[in-house]
Amino acid sequence: MRIGELAERTGTSRRLLRYYEEQGLIVAARGPNGYRDYAEASVDRVLQVRGLLDAGLPTRIIKQILPCLDQPRAIYFPDATPEMIATLEAERDRMTRRAECLLRNRDAIAEYLDAVREYDGVASA
Numbered sequence: 001m002r003i004g005e006l007a008e009r010t011g012t013s014r015r016l017l018r019y020y021e022e023q024g025l026i027v028a029a030r031g032p033n034g035y036r037d038y039a040e041a042s043v044d045r046v047l048q049v050r051g052l053l054d055a056g057l058p059t060r061i062i063k064q065i066l067p068c069l070d071q072p073r074a075i076y077f078p079d080a081t082p083e084m085i086a087t088l089e090a091e092r093d094r095m096t097r098r099a100e101c102l103l104r105n106r107d108a109i110a111e112y113l114d115a116v117r118e119y120d121g122v123a124s125a
Contacts, residue, residue, distance in 0.1 A: 001037070001038050001039075001040070001042070002035060002036065002037065002038070003017055003018075003028075003035075003036045003038070005038075006038045006042055006043065006046065009043050010043055010046040010047055010050070012046055012050060017046065020046065020049055021036070023059050023063060024063050025045075025049050025059065025062060025063060025066060026038070026042055026045050026046060026049065027042075028042070045066075048066075049062060049066075052065075055095055056091065056094060056095055056098060057091055061087060061088070061091065064084060065084075065088075068080075
């Protein structure tokens, strides 16, 4: 598939797809005309890269773990180094703290909305 179709199917800009390719996160074959040609599996790979980026992992770590990915959301480390494990543990712990903060903020907003709705119900009566 061409870059435009991959961009549309993944909700990712063409510019970002070219960046992912430059960083070695995705691979495209080149047609005789020089156009990029992506395999069907690129859709899952881009979604996986985006998910890892959204989770806060930097591209340098994503690039290191991508070769270990067997299929979307299944990660294997047959020969992980102690440094890689320590880095991933630190990233996991950072994501956990971020998730806990997001949950606290979500709960605070929900409580605020409940209070506003209750107040509006009382004020309207």
